[in-house]
Amino acid sequence: MYGDKYNFSFINGEKVQLAATSEVINPATGEVIGIVPDGGEELTRRAIDAAAQAFPAWSKRTAGQRASYLLDWAERVLADKEALAQLLSLEQGKPLDEARGEIEGVAVYIRWYAEEGKRAYGEIIPASRPGQQLLVFREAIGVVGLITPANFPAAILAMKVAPALAAGCSFVLKPAEQTPMIAVALVSHLLATGLPAGVANLVTGDPAEIGSTLQADPRVRKIAFTGSTAVGKILMRQAAENVQRLTLELGGNAPVVVFPDADLDKAVDGIMGNKFENCGQVCNGINLIYAHEDIHQALVEKLAERIKALKVAHGTEPGCHIGPMIDPSYLDKVETLVNDAVEKGAKVVTGGYRIMEDGYQDGYFYAPTLLDGVHADMELTRREIFGPVAPVLTFTDEADVLRRCNDTPYGLAGYVYTRDAARMFRMIAGLQVGNLAINGTSLANPQTPFGGVKESGIGRVGGHQGLEEYMELKYVALTLE
Ligand code: ADP
Numbered sequence: 458m459y460g461d462k463y464n465f466s467f468i469n470g471e472k473v474q475l476a477a478t479s480e481v482i483n484p485a486t487g488e489v490i491g492i493v494p495d496g497g498e499e500l501t502r503r504a505i506d507a508a509a510q511a512f513p514a515w516s517k518r519t520a521g522q523r524a525s526y527l528l529d530w531a532e533r534v535l536a537d538k539e540a541l542a543q544l545l546s547l548e549q550g551k552p553l554d555e556a557r558g559e560i561e562g563v564a565v566y567i568r569w570y571a572e573e574g575k576r577a578y579g580e581i582i583p584a585s586r587p588g589q590q591l592l593v594f595r596e597a598i599g600v601v602g603l604i605t606p607a608n609f610p611a612a613i614l615a616m617k618v619a620p621a622l623a624a625g626c627s628f629v630l631k632p633a634e635q636t637p638m639i640a641v642a643l644v645s646h647l648l649a650t651g652l653p654a655g656v657a658n659l660v661t662g663d664p665a666e667i668g669s670t671l672q673a674d675p676r677v678r679k680i681a682f683t684g685s686t687a688v689g690k691i692l693m694r695q696a697a698e699n700v701q702r703l704t705l706e707l708g709g710n711a712p713v714v715v716f717p718d719a720d721l722d723k724a725v726d727g728i729m730g731n732k733f734e735n736c737g738q739v740c741n742g743i744n745l746i747y748a749h750e751d752i753h754q755a756l757v758e759k760l761a762e763r764i765k766a767l768k769v770a771h772g773t774e775p776g777c778h779i780g781p782m783i784d785p786s787y788l789d790k791v792e793t794l795v796n797d798a799v800e801k802g803a804k805v806v807t808g809g810y811r812i813m814e815d816g817y818q819d820g821y822f823y824a825p826t827l828l829d830g831v832h833a834d835m836e837l838t839r840r841e842i843f844g845p846v847a848p849v850l851t852f853t854d855e856a857d858v859l860r861r862c863n864d865t866p867y868g869l870a871g872y873v874y875t876r877d878a879a880r881m882f883r884m885i886a887g888l889q890v891g892n893l894a895i896n897g898t899s900l901a902n903p904q905t906p907f908g909g910v911k912e913s914g915i916g917r918v919g920g921h922q923g924l925e926e927y928m929e930l931k932y933v934a935l936t937l938e
Contacts, residue, residue: 458483458547459491463638466494466661467645469507470654475500479662481638484550484781485771487819491548493637496662501629501670504658508600508627509676511655516597516625520574523623527571529650531564537646545611545639546772550780550821551735553773562901563615563643569903573924574623588938594931597625598702599678601927602671604664604692606684607783608738610636612901613706614643616918617681618657624927626679627656629671633684635783637661668692675699681926682706683740686867686912704916704926707909708841709869710744712862713898714852714884717751719874723896725759727872728847731898733767733825736779737845738787741870741892741900741907744842745831746849747858753851757829760847761806767825769812779845781820788821791844794837795826798848801835803828808846839865855880859887868911872898891917 459481465472475494483490494500515523534541542556551559582591603617610632621628632640644659660667671677672695679702682692686707696703713731715724732743748756772780782788788811795809808826812818823844831838831848838848852858862871871890875881881895891909892900900907906917916926 458488459544459638462491463641464492464494465641466496466500466504467641467648467657467659468500468503469511469658470648470652473500473503479634479637481548482635483547483820484635484783485547485820485822491638493641493661496660497666498670500660500662501667502674504629504660505600505671505674505676507655508629508658511653512597512600512627515627515653515656518625520577520623523625524571524574526647526650526652527567527574527619527622530647531567531571533646533649534560534567534643535564541611541639541642543773544642546780548638549607549610549636550772550783552777552780555735556772559609559612562612566612566615566903567619570619570623570924573620573921576921577624577924577928584934586936588936590935590937592933592935594933595925595928596931598927598929599626600676601626601628601679601681602668602677603628603630604668604680604682604684605630605632605640607633607635608735608740610639611643613683614640616923617683618647620924621681621927622656624924626927627658629658629660629677631660631664631667631671634661634664669695672696672701673698678702679704679927683918689914704918705914706740706907706918707869707912707914708867709740709742709909709913710839710841710865710867711741711870711872711890712745712747713743713872714747714858714862714874715749715752715756716855716873716875716877716880717749718876719752720876720896721752721755721759724756724874725763727874727896727898728760729763731872732847733764733779733845736782736823738783738843742843743847743872743898745838746847747852747862748849750851750853753849757806757827757849760849761827764825764827764847765807769817769822769824771820779825781822782844783821785821787843788823791823791842791846794840794842795828795846798828798831798835798837802830802832803835803848804830833861833864841867855883859884863887863889866912867909869909869913870894870900
């Protein structure tokens with residue numbers, strides 16, 4: 458469908474093609490819709506060379522000059538919104554409306570960091586000795602490697618590229634192998650702004666080879682990664698070699714706790730909006746629903762009614778709520794986890810199967826699913842489901858549900874529904890997560906520091922904290938006399 462249209466990497470501002478290519482698959486049909494270069498060590502090294510050469514001049518530009526490229530980029534992305542959303546929906550599978558929202562979100566993040574780059578203030582600290590000034594400068598960290606995932610391949614790209622450029626870094630970007638074309642399209646728009654050659658480089662190909670080349674090179678001062686905890690741990694080990702900085706946004710096991718005093722309809726709206734967005738492939742997506750015994754039955758009934766009404770379709774079909782999963786391995790995992798839960802006594806209220814009807818059998822579709830009677834022996838309480846499956850557990854006691862929510866190596870997000878203010882604060886204090894929403898399930902804003910605790914990550918994306926991830930401090934003791 459896209460043929461050769463996105464079959465290139467970007468090195469030093471130029472399109473580069475390779476004899477070796479990888480196919481890009483439409484997850485709704487299993488069909489090949491395009492190809493991209495299958496790069497590795499050599500291509501990555503050329504990209505690092507270009508980024509290293511471009512860094513000094515780029516980092517010396519004023520924040521205002523850098524912002525003008527970013528703002529131009531946002532304009533260009535919005536002007537091409539419809540075509541980008543189509544590409545995103547076809548390549549990744551998500552409903553077209555969600556794809557449009559994601560492209561709008563790209564512009565929101567770019568614009569926010571264009572402005573925030575102007576506020577990377579230093580500090581002057583009162584000295585201990587007469588005649589001295591203690592100064593703290595903020596400097597761009599250097600060349601950065603950006604590794605993005607397949608679930609939000611446009612938004613997460615912007616969440617890394619925008620602060621990196623605003624801070625004065627040059628970069629080498631490696632998109633996920635399932636969704637490289639939307640990255641090529643977005644970086645094309647970035648280069649069309651006239652960005653100096655070598656500031657933005659993009660390589661596609663073998664993840665491990667590109668990753669280890671980025672990490673073995675002492676010129677690459679930082680890796681910003683969003684993806685699985687397993688890969689995050691590999692990157693941490695490899696970062697030790699050159700004491701490379703890391704920002705890691707990793708897996709989660711987010712609970713939503715619905716107390717008996719909650720506004721149930723609001724809770725159902727929030728759970729539906731979060732759990733089934735992007736076919737459940739959201740890092741801060743709800744993994745487990747803890748319903749208080751008193752409202753459990755009512756919550757399950759309301760959720761069942763809403764889940765049964767979800768329309769499963771190809772992402773580009775009008776009215777689609779649930780598209781295919783991005784990758785067959787994600788589908789296999791969901792099937793395995795649901796089967797394990799059912800074998801151990803979970804009740805399937807709706808869904809619970811892979812969709813094999815005509816028109817869907819070659820894609821990676823799983824029916825939106827509600828499981829009741831879920832308990833801690835089931836594998837899906839410990840692993841990130843990352844699919845359209847809502848498991849319901851019951852609880853009676855606040856302290857007990859807190860303990861169960863925290864009984865995981867992950868600590869990305871949590872959600873609580875209650876109208877009791879004292880309970881809200883106990884939950885805020887008690888939940889071991891980096892991000893918490895109360896009486897809502899939406900966390901994404903450019904101005905807030907999103908990130909995980911425990912094995913869910915290191916560092917923050919968004920906010921001034923997200924800009925600081927791309928900067929180093931330089932402290933200067935200046936004696937004047
Ligand atoms: P998921 O399990 O959600 O697919 P992954 O962690 O496998 O997430 O992938 C997220 C990103 O990390 C993708 O761009 C992928 O290509 C990349 N990746 C996978 N393995 C490695 C590796 N060994 N080194 C560097 N990047 C990797």
